[in-house]
Amino acid sequence: MKISKSIYLLFALFIGFKSIAQFSTTIPLSKNVVSGQLKNGLKYYVLHHEFPKDRVCFYFAQNVGAILENDDQNGLAHFLEHMAFNGTKNFEGKGIIDMLEKKGVRFGADINAYTAQDQTVYNLSNVPAGDSKLIDSCLLVLHDWSGFLSLKDTEIDAERGVIREEWRTRRNSEFRLRLETDKTLYKGSKYAKRDVIGDLNIINSFDYQALRDYYKKWYRPDLQAVIVVGDIDAKEIEKKIIETFSSIEMPENPAQRYYVSVPKNKEMEYVLAKDKEATETNVVLYYKRDFDKVKNNETIRRDFVNDLCFNMMNRRYKEFIQNHETALLNLGIGSSEISRLTNSYYLYVTPKNNKTLEGFKEMMVETERAVRYGFTQKELDRSKKSVLSFYENILQNKDKIESDEYSEELVNYFLKANPFESIETQYENIKTRLTLITLAQINEAVKKIQSTDNIVMTVTGPDKNDIVFPSKEAYTKVIDAVKKMPLEKYKETTTDLPLVTAELKGSKVAKETTIDGIEGAKNYKLANGTRIILYPTTLAKDEVLCSAFSFGGTSLIKTEDIPSAQIAVNLVQSSGLGTFKSTDLKDKLNGKIVALQPYITELTEGFKGSTNQKDFETLLQLLYLYFEEPRFDKDAYSRMVTGYRNSLENSENTNLKVFQDTISLLNYNRNKRVPLFNQDFLKQLSFEKASDLYKQRIQNAADFTFIFTGNLPENAISLLEKYIGSITSDSNKKEIFTDNHLDPAPGVSKRLLIREMNVPKASVYIRFVKKIPYTYKNVFILHILSEVLSKKYLDLIREEEGGSYGVHVSSGVSRIPSDEYSITINFDSDPEKVEKLTKIIYDQINITQKDVTKEQDIESIRNTVLKTRTEKVLTNGFWLSSLNNMLLNNESFNDDLKYKKTINEITPEDIKAFAKEFFAVPETVEVIMKSKPQIAAPQ
Numbered sequence: 001m002k003i004s005k006s007i008y009l010l011f012a013l014f015i016g017f018k019s020i021a022q023f024s025t026t027i028p029l030s031k032n033v034v035s036g037q038l039k040n041g042l043k044y045y046v047l048h049h050e051f052p053k054d055r056v057c058f059y060f061a062q063n064v065g066a067i068l069e070n071d072d073q074n075g076l077a078h079f080l081e082h083m084a085f086n087g088t089k090n091f092e093g094k095g096i097i098d099m100l101e102k103k104g105v106r107f108g109a110d111i112n113a114y115t116a117q118d119q120t121v122y123n124l125s126n127v128p129a130g131d132s133k134l135i136d137s138c139l140l141v142l143h144d145w146s147g148f149l150s151l152k153d154t155e156i157d158a159e160r161g162v163i164r165e166e167w168r169t170r171r172n173s174e175f176r177l178r179l180e181t182d183k184t185l186y187k188g189s190k191y192a193k194r195d196v197i198g199d200l201n202i203i204n205s206f207d208y209q210a211l212r213d214y215y216k217k218w219y220r221p222d223l224q225a226v227i228v229v230g231d232i233d234a235k236e237i238e239k240k241i242i243e244t245f246s247s248i249e250m251p252e253n254p255a256q257r258y259y260v261s262v263p264k265n266k267e268m269e270y271v272l273a274k275d276k277e278a279t280e281t282n283v284v285l286y287y288k289r290d291f292d293k294v295k296n297n298e299t300i301r302r303d304f305v306n307d308l309c310f311n312m313m314n315r316r317y318k319e320f321i322q323n324h325e326t327a328l329l330n331l332g333i334g335s336s337e338i339s340r341l342t343n344s345y346y347l348y349v350t351p352k353n354n355k356t357l358e359g360f361k362e363m364m365v366e367t368e369r370a371v372r373y374g375f376t377q378k379e380l381d382r383s384k385k386s387v388l389s390f391y392e393n394i395l396q397n398k399d400k401i402e403s404d405e406y407s408e409e410l411v412n413y414f415l416k417a418n419p420f421e422s423i424e425t426q427y428e429n430i431k432t433r434l435t436l437i438t439l440a441q442i443n444e445a446v447k448k449i450q451s452t453d454n455i456v457m458t459v460t461g462p463d464k465n466d467i468v469f470p471s472k473e474a475y476t477k478v479i480d481a482v483k484k485m486p487l488e489k490y491k492e493t494t495t496d497l498p499l500v501t502a503e504l505k506g507s508k509v510a511k512e513t514t515i516d517g518i519e520g521a522k523n524y525k526l527a528n529g530t531r532i533i534l535y536p537t538t539l540a541k542d543e544v545l546c547s548a549f550s551f552g553g554t555s556l557i558k559t560e561d562i563p564s565a566q567i568a569v570n571l572v573q574s575s576g577l578g579t580f581k582s583t584d585l586k587d588k589l590n591g592k593i594v595a596l597q598p599y600i601t602e603l604t605e606g607f608k609g610s611t612n613q614k615d616f617e618t619l620l621q622l623l624y625l626y627f628e629e630p631r632f633d634k635d636a637y638s639r640m641v642t643g644y645r646n647s648l649e650n651s652e653n654t655n656l657k658v659f660q661d662t663i664s665l666l667n668y669n670r671n672k673r674v675p676l677f678n679q680d681f682l683k684q685l686s687f688e689k690a691s692d693l694y695k696q697r698i699q700n701a702a703d704f705t706f707i708f709t710g711n712l713p714e715n716a717i718s719l720l721e722k723y724i725g726s727i728t729s730d731s732n733k734k735e736i737f738t739d740n741h742l743d744p745a746p747g748v749s750k751r752l753l754i755r756e757m758n759v760p761k762a763s764v765y766i767r768f769v770k771k772i773p774y775t776y777k778n779v780f781i782l783h784i785l786s787e788v789l790s791k792k793y794l795d796l797i798r799e800e801e802g803g804s805y806g807v808h809v810s811s812g813v814s815r816i817p818s819d820e821y822s823i824t825i826n827f828d829s830d831p832e833k834v835e836k837l838t839k840i841i842y843d844q845i846n847i848t849q850k851d852v853t854k855e856q857d858i859e860s861i862r863n864t865v866l867k868t869r870t871e872k873v874l875t876n877g878f879w880l881s882s883l884n885n886m887l888l889n890n891e892s893f894n895d896d897l898k899y900k901k902t903i904n905e906i907t908p909e910d911i912k913a914f915a916k917e918f919f920a921v922p923e924t925v926e927v928i929m930k931s932k933p934q935i936a937a938p939q
Helices: 005-014 076-083 095-101 132-147 153-170 173-185 200-205 208-218 234-245 297-323 356-373 377-396 403-416 423-436 439-448 472-484 559-566 568-575 582-588 616-628 634-651 655-667 679-684 687-697 716-726 776-800 834-850 855-872 876-889 896-904 908-918
Strands: 033-037 043-048 055-062 111-115 120-128 224-230 269-275 282-290 328-337 342-351 455-462 509-514 522-526 531-536 544-551 594-600 604-611 705-710 748-755 762-770 808-814 820-829 923-931
Touching: 033 234, 043 234, 043 403, 055 132, 055 403, 076 111, 076 120, 076 153, 076 208, 095 111, 095 132, 120 132, 120 403, 120 855, 132 224, 132 234, 153 200, 153 208, 153 776, 153 820, 173 269, 173 455, 224 234, 224 403, 282 356, 297 328, 297 356, 297 377, 297 423, 297 439, 297 582, 297 634, 328 356, 342 356, 356 439, 356 472, 377 423, 377 439, 522 716, 531 716, 531 876, 544 616, 544 876, 559 568, 559 679, 559 687, 568 582, 568 594, 568 634, 568 687, 594 616, 594 687, 604 616, 616 716, 634 679, 634 687, 655 748, 655 762, 655 923, 705 716, 705 876, 762 834, 762 908, 776 808, 776 820, 776 834, 776 855, 776 896, 776 908, 820 834, 834 908, 834 923, 855 896, 855 908
Parallel strands: 043 224, 269 455, 531 705, 748 923
Antiparallel strands: 033 043, 055 120, 055 224, 111 120, 282 342, 282 455, 328 342, 509 522, 522 531, 544 604, 544 705, 594 604, 762 820, 762 923, 808 820
């Protein structure tokens, strides 16, 4: 049937730039995925994958989101997502959560969901795969989410409070700025009116039936997909999906799932958004373009070419900042999805205060240099090498990709037709593309990134009298002027020298012993006194992790020098190593899978790192250089301090910083050895001191313990002898930390902060600290106690009171400088309710000391702890952490048998007894910050 052009245009205006889009791909779905579509339209994707072992993930994807709401439904898509956990046909009330938590599947960590403008996705992750009844129950949960939510009046009313508090918690400076810029980025589109959480007036008052109507209209099988990934029989799961979901009926005359367009614009759109809590200025140029509805080899090749361009351009940007006196703090280029129908390329710049136009010009000049003259073959080769190395590493460790990651990729295959290929196929295709891509293609592509229309500029920054922002006209003048500006070609500054140029004498292994409790772990002592622990594993095909530590840290440094010590590591990393400046070092390491991070803390100094077999020697070379040849560059120091000063100017009196600073002051009893980041901190900084203090702390390998675990190369010991054995060492010079008593004041320390806020809010921080002799059993008891409190607060404060989006409870145990246990509680709420909710916090603490915790509550937590342990022991990270903690704290290793025995023996009486001891006059810190009472209620 034909339709006249005039009628078509009228129709388009009437529906508000709505489009009936079909997303597809010509790239075949991986043969490893068992997939299909039921007669009712529901799609399913099942993939067998064994990491984590004996675990399975269930994802339920809805191709609907906030964009489909009518104006009087603003926020209902997100509200509905919450209601999915508040009763269904087969799971009354909190039945879904209760059923899963009994099996160790945690709400929040493993049971979760999110709503966006165009999709709503639910997940049940890390579910034990060997429990067939549990598998059936999880599929039944997804079945109920599809169209069988209870949506009871009482549950809806209870959830209104939770949503209100989520609204309150999320409305920080970043969120408020985005709300303002979205009005321009999405100008003329429904997206400008949909922030997902929604209109609070609607949340507070919508009719129950309105939510049910939205649910029935949009939650239906033709817009849904079931994704199951894990250690399961894919064909067997397919049968279960067919049995469980085939009976779901499609409604008659279903509403058309439409997509909303973002209007095009000829002239550049511009918006300036300011906020009193903003901590930096950001300028972003968006170049909008149509999203690919069909993904094929050509669109993938084009995006791949662009990614190479972005990679090379970002390297140039970073080099520019580090090698010039500049108005910039940061800048970059990339691509982002604006909506389901609109993508964009973007340029962004973070300038120094009142240097916005200068910084913007510097970015545009460097971008224009690339557009005008292109990149060099050397740059392209380097970028190709980096990409290939990245995918080689993924291929080598494909068995250690999380099932959740595959699940999320399959969600995007369903929603947007993003290709899903096997890792092997991806790697081969990438190798082929890299071979075929030429410098001419790259240099042609970079010219197309900046369009002449469909441009949106967003500027965000602090709302302060002393910070001035340029006008739109000032930016456009810069853009036009740069295009006419004479520019020189880019010049390479890299060096081909080896990483280590010194002649290394090395030191042989003098002694070899075993590590009690960990079969296969070896303790080596080199002739120079250095201690090295090796634990070879095959847990990952090509992964090596390392750590190193030495006692001392800033505890041995003068109080007035601590600020300089705290920036010492950053100074070295900004300066470089050996003969390489930091940017040259990055180029030298291009294509290598290696990361090494030094640190200096209060009690220790050391390193954390990772690599693969091939680049293990490179890791050791870096380790050697961090000890023997760190660089200290005055220009790098100057840039760092300028960045610190700029950050402080913007954040110094923000609510968040005042809150955090107050917490720090009370946690450490105003000890000057824990300095606040303020003007005094900056005044105490010294380039010379930072350099000297780094060399004081990172020196003498004989005072360090080095730990390596993973798939170590066969020549690991000889390489360790060569590089670590060549680090200057003195086995007679051993250090130990000093206990400077960085503790809260005895008793209770309280502060109430009253602050001006955009949105009325109270933030509560409570911490209990107690010195109790360490026992392995007490570590578990403390954790269970904190989880018991967390569950109580979830039920009472979030669910019953609707008083907070969530109460976070965490526990901690430290052995050095002395045995110490702690529990920390924090939450946000309505300032009118904060006293009542804080009373609930303390009341429940008192109850744990008087009443015995229910065994079923402990059992649920116990199952979660044991389940988590079985997952972690299959990773190198677990063993590195275990070895590090054993040696740091002089402990023995607790194997699975002792671990299970200890936690299984814990009784409700143990919890009560420990609670009485722990909460009997602990050091207590309480900080409450709330808005001034005269602040108007949100509209």
